[in-house]
Structures are given as structure tokens and as C-alpha cells.
Amino acid sequence: MTVITDIPVTRADGEQVTLADHAGEVLLIVNTASKCGFTPQYAGLEALYRKYRDRGFSVLAFPCNQFGAQEPGDMAEIASFCALTYDVTFPVYAKIDVNGENAAPLFESLKQAAPGVLGSKGIKWNFTKFLVDRSGRKVERFAPTTSPDAIGPEIEKLL
Structure with missing residues (x-):
């Protein structure tokens, strides 16, 4: 797998960057939606x-409108x-696709590194979560039904 921090992403303001600002951090990368x-x-x-x-x-949140058109904005x-509904202070990046021919390179890499149930590569729904270690290489996938607080112990192990 490519190191996560080397993969290009687009910030909410449209600027293309990499995740180099997060090098050495443990990351929880999530495809999100506002109406899910x-x-x-x-x-x-x-x-x-x-x-x-x-x-x-x-x-790191990446809004996605591929599932039930639940991120139309x-x-x-x-x-x-x-900001207004959940007082979110973590980075929210530009809206992306996570599946298909226009899938963002970041999510292509995450899906390859951490396949889903029965080895499936596709993301099934909003709020699929990928936990990435400090090296930017080891990835674990969590289903949308996995609550964030249930991931806390896994985060602790990597910190």
C-alpha cells in the first residue's frame, strides 16, 4: 500500500494537497453524509x-453522495x-466518490489495504471507517454500524 500521507486529496476549499500535515498521526478516515x-x-x-x-x-471526513443521495449539498x-449541528472541528475535505471509476485515490488505497466482509473491496454505505496507524500503512476497516466509541480501544493501541 502507498503511504496514506503521499496520496493527493482535495481540501474543502478546492486546493489539492496530500495528507502530509498528518504524517506520524493515527488517522480515522470516514466517508460521511449529512442526511444519513x-x-x-x-x-x-x-x-x-x-x-x-x-x-x-x-x-478526516470525506463527504460522499453515492449512497442514497444523502450528501446533496x-x-x-x-x-x-x-459546524452548527455537531460542532465538528476535525478536517472535512471535499466531497468525493468512494466507489466506481471516479473513486478518490485515497479510498482506492484504503479499500485495497483493508477489504470488507468476504474480501469485498467496495464500500457499502456512508460512515465506513478506516483506522490508519502512524506509519500510514496499516489499515483496519470498520462498518458503518460500528459506533465511534467502539473504536476507541483500537485507537488507544495505536497511540
């Missing part, structure tokens, strides 16, 4: 971020929703 049954997980993701950020941990609407 799992959307309340934003609160749990923010709680994890606040609990562990001073120890070298970050949550533009980046200004998404940012406003996250």
Missing part, C-alpha cells in the same frame, strides 16, 4: 478527536451543517 441514519456519528467522531488529538490522532452547506 448514521449522521449522528459525527458527535462520536468529534468526541474521539477531542479526546485523542493531543496524542497524535485525527479524524455543496461544500459550504456541508461545512455549515457539520
Whole structure:
């Protein structure tokens, strides 16, 4: 697997960057949506971020509209929703595709490194979570139904 921090991503403001600012951190990378049954997980993701950020941990959100058109807004609407509804302070990047021919390279790499149930590569729904170690190489996948607080012990092991 390519080191996560070397893969290009697009910030919410449209600037293409890499995740180099997060080199050496434990990362929880999540495809998110504002109108999903799992959307309340934003609160749990923010709680994890606040609990562990001073120890070298970050949550990185990537909005996605591929599942039930549950992220229809533009980046200004998404940012406003996250800030006003869940007081999100972790980075929210530009809206992306996670599956298909236009899938973001970051998610292609994550899916390759941590296949789903029965080895499937595709992401099945919003709020699929990928936990990445400090080296940017070891990845573990968590289903949308896995609550953020259930991932806390796995984060602790990597910090």
C-alpha cells in the first residue's frame, strides 16, 4: 500500500494537497453524509478527536453522495451543517466518490489495504471507517454500524 500521507486529496476549499500535515498521526478516515441514519456519528467522531488529538490522532471526513443521495449539498452547506449541528472541528475535505471509476485515490488505497466482509473491496454505505496507524500503512476497516466509541480501544493501541 502507498503511504496514506503521499496520496493527493482535495481540501474543502478546492486546493489539492496530500495528507502530509498528518504524517506520524493515527488517522480515522470516514466517508460521511449529512442526511444519513448514521449522521449522528459525527458527535462520536468529534468526541474521539477531542479526546485523542493531543496524542497524535485525527479524524478526516470525506463527504460522499453515492449512497442514497444523502450528501446533496455543496461544500459550504456541508461545512455549515457539520459546524452548527455537531460542532465538528476535525478536517472535512471535499466531497468525493468512494466507489466506481471516479473513486478518490485515497479510498482506492484504503479499500485495497483493508477489504470488507468476504474480501469485498467496495464500500457499502456512508460512515465506513478506516483506522490508519502512524506509519500510514496499516489499515483496519470498520462498518458503518460500528459506533465511534467502539473504536476507541483500537485507537488507544495505536497511540
